[in-house]
Amino acid sequence: xxxxxxxxxxxxxxxxxxxxxxxxxxxxxxxxxxxxxxxxxxxxxxxxxxxxxxxxxxxxxxxxxxxxxxxxxxxxxxxxxxxxxxxxxxxxxxxxxxxxxxxxxxxxxxxxxxxxxxxxxxxxxxxxxxxxxxxxxxxxxxxxxxxxxxxxxxxxxxxxxxxxxxxxxxxxxxxxxxxxxxxxxxxxxxxxxxxxxxxxxxxxxxxxxxxxxxxxxxxxxxxxxxxxxxxxxxxxxxxxxxxxxxxxxxxxxxxxxxxxxxxxxxxxxxxxxxxxxxxxxxx
Numbered sequence: 548x549x550x551x552x553x554x555x556x557x558x559x560x561x562x563x564x565x566x567x568x569x570x571x572x573x574x575x576x577x578x579x580x581x582x583x584x585x586x587x588x589x590x591x592x593x594x595x596x597x598x599x600x601x602x603x604x605x606x607x608x609x610x611x612x613x614x615x616x617x618x619x620x621x622x623x624x625x626x627x628x629x630x631x632x633x634x635x636x637x638x639x640x641x642x643x644x645x646x647x648x649x650x651x652x653x654x655x656x657x658x659x660x661x662x663x664x665x666x667x668x669x670x671x672x673x674x675x676x677x678x679x680x681x682x683x684x685x686x687x688x689x690x691x692x693x694x695x696x697x698x699x700x701x702x703x704x705x706x707x708x709x710x711x712x713x714x715x716x717x718x719x720x721x722x723x724x725x726x727x728x729x730x731x732x733x734x735x736x737x738x739x740x741x742x743x744x745x746x747x748x749x750x751x752x753x754x755x756x757x758x759x760x761x762x763x764x765x766x767x768x769x770x771x772x773x774x775x776x777x778x779x780x781x782x783x784x785x786x787x788x789x790x791x792x793x794x795x796x797x798x799x800x801x802x803x804x805x806x807x808x809x810x811x812x813x814x815x816x817x818x819x820x821x822x823x824x825x826x827x828x829x830x
Contacts (some may be wrong), residue, residue, distance in 0.1 A: 553580060553589035553599065555737065564597060564613040570638045570826055572609065573660050573801045578738040579768060582727040590752045595623060600631065605655070605806050609635040609826070617644045623650040627650070627830050634695045636824030641683045651828045657805030660822035664797045668788035669783075670815070675817045678711070679781050686778025690747035699740035699753055700733050704751040705744055705771075712771040731756055734826055740768075744786050747776040753783050765791060766799040784816070 551557070562577040573579060580589055580599060587601035592610070596619055597679065599611040608631040621644065628634060635658075649715060671679040686692065697705060703774065706729065720726065731746045733738060735756075743755035753772030760766040767787075772779040786797060799822070803809035 549591075549593040551591050551593070553583060553584045555734075557581075557591050558737075560597070561591070561599075561613055567614075568614050569761060570636075570641075571614075571764060572636050572638055572822060573760060573766045574636050574766075574824075575613075575798055576758055576766065578731070579766075580739060581738065582731055582768070582825075583724075586727070593625075594627075595620070598627065598641075604657070605687055607632040607826075609633050610639075612634060616641050619644070625829060627679075628827075632828065634827040637827050639823060642825055642827075651829055651830050653826045653828070654823050655805070655826065657810075658802055658824045658826075659801055660766075661816075661818040662798045662820040662822050663800065663816060664819050665765075665788045665791055665798055667777060667819065668784050668798055671785060674816075679785075679816065679829050682778040682781040683785055684778075686747070686776065686782045689778070689793075690719070690752075690776060691749065692782065693746040693749075694782075694790070694809055695736065695744055697735075697756065699735070701744050701751075702735060705732050705742075705754045705756075708744075708751050708754055708773060711773050715774065718756065724769065728756070729773060731769060742769075743783070743790070745772075745779065745783050745786065747779065752776045753779045754774045755783050755787050760799060761797055764797040764799050765795045766787055766801065770800075788808050 558577050565575045568575055579653050590600045592598040592600055595817060597613050600615060601611060602608055604693060610627060610631050610828040637677040672682065709728055713720055713723060716723055740758050741754055742754055753765050757765055757767040770783060770785065798812050803813055
């Protein structure tokens, strides 16, 4: 068994495995694992199967299989599970392998991904989203606005937006995803990320950054904006959904980590699906 700290050198090994697993969860991309490797103390375990070992935001140790766990040798899997608190994050489609007499399956609300149809985010249709439509309309009326792909020549503008976002936050940089987002911009090409940058009155106002997580879902890892521009987030999500490739049916805004501000913000867009992630323990 080989155990190594997760680093950029693991991209060629892990990226195709994560894509081939077809888990659909926001953690199942190399960029996500790499950018948050410090938050979770990620290690790569190379044995007959390959796992990523980490620590959850609530302080528990876990193994994340980078393959469809239904293909695993259940005996070997049980042996490995004895070294951690649980397997995580496990898609519900994979749970058939875990017999209830040997395994305990639980969920935590803060783990679930907020998933929206691209059609919903591109229109804000419906009574529940009338406030989003109003904020979008106000933004478009108040400011001269424009949107562009987040290309290499615009990354410095995105960094300035990020710095402004952090400086106006009530939290210290160590308590936000500032460092992870900055590294995402610094390694934009290496991590094969994609995004958009948005302008208000000719000033850089916000950006979004993400990647494909499945054939029909695009995940946004980061959305940062200068909140002096009222309605900027509603404009960014709406515009990005409008220009996204038609192959994508869903937009994943990731989990809320049990943080009330994130729960309120993401819930306000009325998710079409809360994509649960199982924690599987040995009894």
